[in-house]
Amino acid sequence: MFESANISQMTSQAYAIGVDFGTASARTLLLDLRSGEELALCELAYPHGVIDDMLPETGERLPLDWALHDPDDYRYVLEAGIQAVLSEQPGTASHVVGIGLDATSCTVLPVTADGTPLCEVPVWRRRPHAWPKLWKHHAAQYVANRLNEVAAERRETFMARYGGRISSEWYFPKLIEIWLEDRAVYDASAAFIEVTDWVVWYLSGRERRSACPAAYKALWSEADGIPGAGFFEAAYPGFSEPAAKLGTDFFPLGTSAGPIRPELASKLGLPGTVAVAVGNVDSFVSFPGAGAEGAGTYVMVVGTSICDLVVHRREITLAGITGVAKDGIVPGLYGYEAGQPAVGDMLGWFAGVLSGPGDNGPDANGAGSSGADRLPALELAAAALAPAQTGLLALDWWNGNRSVLADADLSGVVAGLTLSTTAVDIYRALLESIAFGNKAVLDNFRSGGFELNEVVACGGIAEKSPLLMQMLADVSGLTVKVPASSQVPARGSALFGAVAAGPGTGGFGSIEEAANALRPPTGSAFTPDPQATATYDLVYRIWKDLHDTLGRAYPDWLHGLKRLKLLAAPGPGQAATTKEVI
Numbered sequence: 211m212f213e214s215a216n217i218s219q220m221t222s223q224a225y226a227i228g229v230d231f232g233t234a235s236a237r238t239l240l241l242d243l244r245s246g247e248e249l250a251l252c253e254l255a256y257p258h259g260v261i262d263d264m265l266p267e268t269g270e271r272l273p274l275d276w277a278l279h280d281p282d283d284y285r286y287v288l289e290a291g292i293q294a295v296l297s298e299q300p301g302t303a304s305h306v307v308g309i310g311l312d313a314t315s316c317t318v319l320p321v322t323a324d325g326t327p328l329c330e331v332p333v334w335r336r337r338p339h340a341w342p343k344l345w346k347h348h349a350a351q352y353v354a355n356r357l358n359e360v361a362a363e364r365r366e367t368f369m370a371r372y373g374g375r376i377s378s379e380w381y382f383p384k385l386i387e388i389w390l391e392d393r394a395v396y397d398a399s400a401a402f403i404e405v406t407d408w409v410v411w412y413l414s415g416r417e418r419r420s421a422c423p424a425a426y427k428a429l430w431s432e433a434d435g436i437p438g439a440g441f442f443e444a445a446y447p448g449f450s451e452p453a454a455k456l457g458t459d460f461f462p463l464g465t466s467a468g469p470i471r472p473e474l475a476s477k478l479g480l481p482g483t484v485a486v487a488v489g490n491v492d493s494f495v496s497f498p499g500a501g502a503e504g505a506g507t508y509v510m511v512v513g514t515s516i517c518d519l520v521v522h523r524r525e526i527t528l529a530g531i532t533g534v535a536k537d538g539i540v541p542g543l544y545g546y547e548a549g550q551p552a553v554g555d556m557l558g559w560f561a562g563v564l565s566g567p568g569d570n571g572p573d574a575n576g577a578g579s580s581g582a583d584r585l586p587a588l589e590l591a592a593a594a595l596a597p598a599q600t601g602l603l604a605l606d607w608w609n610g611n612r613s614v615l616a617d618a619d620l621s622g623v624v625a626g627l628t629l630s631t632t633a634v635d636i637y638r639a640l641l642e643s644i645a646f647g648n649k650a651v652l653d654n655f656r657s658g659g660f661e662l663n664e665v666v667a668c669g670g671i672a673e674k675s676p677l678l679m680q681m682l683a684d685v686s687g688l689t690v691k692v693p694a695s696s697q698v699p700a701r702g703s704a705l706f707g708a709v710a711a712g713p714g715t716g717g718f719g720s721i722e723e724a725a726n727a728l729r730p731p732t733g734s735a736f737t738p739d740p741q742a743t744a745t746y747d748l749v750y751r752i753w754k755d756l757h758d759t760l761g762r763a764y765p766d767w768l769h770g771l772k773r774l775k776l777l778a779a780p781g782p783g784q785a786a787t788t789k790e791v792i
Contacts, residue, residue, distance in 0.1 A: 642681060
């Protein structure tokens with residue numbers, strides 16, 4: 211046992227709180243640092259949800275590919291979630307030593323000099339660009355395309371860290387989009403900041419930007435900083451101060467941003483000594499939260515989207531990943547990220563839009579009740595079908611493709627439809643498309659020399675869909691383990707909160723110590739079925755041909771459909787994007 215773990219055991223009581231800010235909701239977890247027991251959990255939906263249709267303040271229709279949040283939702287779920295878990299376990303509040311948090315990334319917002327969200331300043335509230343942009347805000351794809359073009363022309367070496375492509379989901383495409391489309395909002399913003407960093411600022415009263423999202427989403431590295439002004443000027447003349455809204459100081463994971471603000475501590479009933487950890491990315495905290503130990507383990511965080519995480523002792527240049535950074539996931543190792551941007555989103559879309567009306571769940575033709583209520587029945591019906599029985603193939607590009615193509619302008623495909631196709635057939639094909647897409651990511655890592663022998667899956671879909679977990683095992687040929695934790699990301703954030711508090715308080719001296727001392731047990735393990743794997747190997751060959759044809763050889767087919775959609779019905783503020791796609 212590590213020394214810090216011994217200290218934790220000798221402390222009579224010590225707890226940490228982890229808060230995981232997701233796409234549609236947040237989860238707050240109270241963790242016992244002596245036993246690793248998850249004492250209380252609160253999950254709260256954001257009252258305003260994902261804002262992708264119209265701006266709440268004005269009713270103005272948002273353009274295609276926009277996705278916003280309301281910052282007041284973050285405060286609400288943070289405070290209500292902490293109060294809920296503490297009230298569920300009376301007597302624990304005075305022994306909380308640390309708070310850690312994570313959020314989706316790159317989810318960013320413009321703020322004033324004192325950290326006030328710009329959209330909460332009355333004069334700016336009616337301007338869409340003043341609101342937080344969610345990770346899946348893809349309207350800045352035209353900016354990403356231009357940055358990629360210029361980086362290739364200039365042979366920028368930093369691109370090797372990002373698989374050769376900048377994503378529209380990242381920091382600078384979203385920032386430059388504001389600079390191009392609403393210069394007044396850009397000029398009024400003192401900073402453009404990741405939500406995870408903003409919540410830390412709100413909790414501690416200190417702006418302490420995390421090195422983790424800066425490295426993966428803002429093109430920063432400890433050795434080189436961010437790309438020079440020459441790169442940005444070559445792409446967008448006049449955009450000459452790329453660090454103006456980003457800053458230059460970034461803090462390592464596990465660092466304490468300082469104690470909680472006294473007024474907030476009083477409001478929540480917490481000691482004023484509670485340490486607030488520097489923020490993290492929602493998927494990355496899952497690596498230690500799931501108890502993953504190092505190289506050879508492939509961690510999947512399966513929820514609204516999938517993030518895939520791998521660590522290695524050295525830096526390997528590899529196309530098709532979304533980023534690599536030293537100390538980016540756990541200290542001392544290089545952390546690699548890849549992923550699929552439509553999973554729970556895609557399944558929820560299908561259940562809500564296409565599975566048909568009714569009240570009793572889907573029948574053979576897919577008719578059923580509304581929205582998420584249909585998913586369990588669809589899952590049950592799809593599980594009765596055999597691999598390849600549907601005769602369908604799908605490409606899971608409902609939010610574009612993150613890995614291995616890095617193309618947000620691709621769109622979803624279902625092939626093989628006939629007059630006998632049912633909604634259940636399509637639902638199973640969508641599940642299989644997730645598994646095939648993940649095999650493409652796995653194979654890409656293997657092509658780079660990574661030896662991956664274990665898959666650990668966590669997140670909401672990992673808990674709710676044993677069918678998908680079995681498909682992942684059958685398609686990959688690897689055992690898929692699901693930890694026995696109610697919320698792995700929130701657990702991981704709580705561990706970082708314990709590290710920020712330090713061993714003298716009953717916390718830990720490093721994230722490795724915390725993860726090893728409080729590793730969750732395996733809840734379920736899904737082993738490959740050899741017969742299913744053999745069938746899926748045949749189907750995957752066809753799927754890969756379709757993937758490469760539409761994603762590599764002829765991406766303009768799908769790009770063209772999106773361009774025509776934009777030209778046919780551009781939304782407010784869409785003019786700049788439309789010009790770029792003609």
